[in-house]
Amino acid sequence: MTELKQDRRGFLKSAAGVAGGAALASGQQPEGIQHAGAKRALTEKEKLDRIASNTWPIRYIFKTRRATLASSEEVQKMKKKYGEITMLDFPDFTKEKFPGVYHMDLFSGLFGDFTDDSMYTAVTVEYNGRQRTTHEFDPSSASGKKWLEKMANKQVATGTKCHHISNNAPRDICDLDEKKRKEGIRVAKTWLDGAAMLGAKSMRVNSGGPRIAPSPVADPSSYPKNGELAKYLTNCIESFKEMADYGSKVGVKVTLENHWGLTANPINIRIIVEEVNNPFCEASPDFCNWEHEYLLFHALADLAPYAHTNVHAKYWNRWKDPDVQRNVRIMLNANYVGLFALEYEEGPWDGVEGAQYLYKEVLAAL
Secondary structure, eight states: OGGGOOOHHHHHHHHTTOOSHHHHHHOOOOTTOOOTTOSSOOOHHHHHTTEEEESGGGGGGBOOSOHHHHTSHHHHHHHHHHOOBOGGGHHHHHHHHSTTOOEEEEEGGGOSOTTOGGGEEEEEEEETTEEEEEEEEOTTSHHHHHHHHHHHHHHHHHTOEEEEEEEOOSOOTTOSSHHHHHHHHHHHHHHHHHHHHHTOSEEEEOOOSOSSOOOOBOOTTSSOBOHHHHHHHHHHHHHHHHHHHHHHHHTOEEEEOOOSGGGGSHHHHHHHHHHHOOTTEEEOOBSSOOSSTTHHHHHHHHHGGGOSSEEEEOOBTTSSOOOHHHHHHHHHHTTOOSEEEEOOOBSSSOHHHHHHHHHHHHHHHO
């Protein structure tokens, strides 16, 4: 698969018309994908083929290891209304709540059987200057692999497909500490293997590094310079080169989402994708994960040509007017042929209602 590497400009032109590694190799249109440039209107089924359910807005009704989360008022209210589920229940939940949708975007933090400690590994993470130990699913463990097989069989039985994994497990991908960076890549590779077992087309990997990207330093004799940012970018590029190369071998793309730190700025995502220069590395933009309102539409338009497989169609009351339909049209106008995953964040509805609102908005825009 490494022969798929090509000149970046040529890749951007060709990849905009296809989705998935197999399509890039064969030139054939993947199942369920209607080319955005087609003149005729999409049928209802073709529209539904472009939508993926998403576990993130529904995470509160999942069984969890964290008692503090499970006991919160919001969680209890949602579980009373919708019941409690595990990832193995999500395919049926998708079919029930989002009629006609069979693709799924799965969040890494909800993988596994929480009653079986053998499929989890203890990880120390730092957030806002504080360290805490968490337990995360290990797709390379014997019990973890068995659970993935069970999930894959569940997909077959229900006629659903894992399309994308929104993954928070690989960390420190751009870290200046080489040991941490290499560990992040190792974890990502185990997850790429797991994603392949589920038939996923792509998997998000966060850049890691500072939550707020380094700022330029004043230079009295010249323009400001940001050498520190360049160091993080260099490490991120090298990491994604290695992950994309591995992903090409197992058939799963690695993607960059506008997820704070380096990737809060869309130009940094472009830099990384262009420098990696591999069809198995691309953008997976989120409609609302921006630092100010002017990025809401302009930044999405800038990243749209670099996305071919998955985007997060999000509503978030962080902004006055997220305008879901406008964002969908921005992607379509860039000949985006991938899927729109329904990632409701926060607003006037609960997670299920919010995702169902997005379902209607995306269908209307398509």
